[in-house]
Amino acid sequence: MGAFIVFGATGGIGRRAVAQLLGAGQDVIAIVRDPAKGTPLANAGVRVVTHDLQRDDIWRLARHLKDAQSVLFAAGVRYGAPLEQLRAVDRGGAVLPWPRPEK
Ligand SMILES: NC(=O)c1ccc[n+]([C@@H]2O[C@H](COP(=O)([O-])OP(=O)(O)OC[C@H]3O[C@@H](n4cnc5c(N)ncnc54)[C@H](OP(=O)(O)O)[C@@H]3O)[C@@H](O)[C@H]2O)c1
Numbered sequence: 001m002g003a004f005i006v007f008g009a010t011g012g013i014g015r016r017a018v019a020q021l022l023g024a025g026q027d028v029i030a031i032v033r034d035p036a037k038g039t040p041l042a043n044a045g046v047r048v049v050t051h052d053l054q055r056d057d058i059w060r061l062a063r064h065l066k067d068a069q070s071v072l073f074a075a076g077v078r079y080g081a082p083l084e085q086l087r088a089v090d091r092g093g094a095v096l097p098w099p100r101p102e103k
Helices: 012-023 035-043 059-064 083-095
Strands: 003-008 028-032 047-050 068-073
Touching: 003 012, 003 059, 012 083, 028 035, 035 047, 059 068, 059 083
Parallel strands: 003 028, 003 068, 028 047
Antiparallel strands: none
16 A cells, blocks of 8 residues: 655644554655654654755655655645745645656
8 A cells, every 4th residue: 555645744734644644554754844843753653755845846756756645735834924825835735746646
């Protein structure tokens, strides 16, 4: 079975989702923008990939997405953030992982 990719794995929703997925025995790949925040996830057995949706090229993620069975997109900017951040993360990030690269 492929991995479960979680964007926003350090956030309120993402953290809970990762915990449930690990509890269900899933292979989890967490996409985090802050490597320090990824350390506890890595210690819990999650494959951590550092990626900032505002700054990094989505194609850096292609080889990880190839392993994916499913993608949960739970990244998002805080309410009131500038519109360009909202566009880059909430809208841009959500559509960028698709279509999945060919295996
Ligand atoms: N919680 C709710 O009840 C609820 C209800 C409806 C909709 N939503 C939406 O669902 C999404 C997640 O909600 P949440 O409550 O879990 O939000 P949250 O706690 O603020 O988590 C947001 C996540 O997105 C990540 N993120 C922000 N900017 C990023 C970037 N540039 N690159 C990569 N990752 C980035 C954050 O990383 P850092 O940890 O590094 O900041 C964090 O992991 C949001 O869009 C929210 O509006 C939430």
